[in-house]
Amino acid sequence: MIGLLVLIFVVVLSAYGGYLVAREPVSAKRVVSLVAAAVSIASVASFIRLIQVYNSRDLALVTATGNFMAGLGPWDLIALGLSLVAIVLSSLGSKRARIPLLVSAIVMFLQTCFVLSLWD
Numbered sequence: 001m002i003g004l005l006v007l008i009f010v011v012v013l014s015a016y017g018g019y020l021v022a023r024e025p026v027s028a029k030r031v032v033s034l035v036a037a038a039v040s041i042a043s044v045a046s047f048i049r050l051i052q053v054y055n056s057r058d059l060a061l062v063t064a065t066g067n068f069m070a071g072l073g074p075w076d077l078i079a080l081g082l083s084l085v086a087i088v089l090s091s092l093g094s095k096r097a098r099i100p101l102l103v104s105a106i107v108m109f110l111q112t113c114f115v116l117s118l119w120d
Helices: 002-021 027-056 059-065 075-092 095-119
Strands: none
Touching: 002 027, 002 095, 027 075, 027 095, 075 095
């Protein structure tokens, strides 16, 4: 339940950061911030897909290899990579949307790291 609230928080904060970008006069920073908001929301989507793959994988694969991360494919790296890209882009974006976008990207990165550390 708390994980769902974190995901909703990240999406709402990213959307709010995207809304704040509309008031930015510099178009280059506006584009960078909009891309950061979109990438942050995409990291939430890849995290949800990571959870789906983890819950639907074959347990015989896990017991045969002895690796709890077996069968996840690249979804863990995609979720972490998108979060890191969102952090970098939001730090380069507009000043008005920097705080909401940075907070949402950092929270998503930490959430993904926390869940992956629980599975290890």
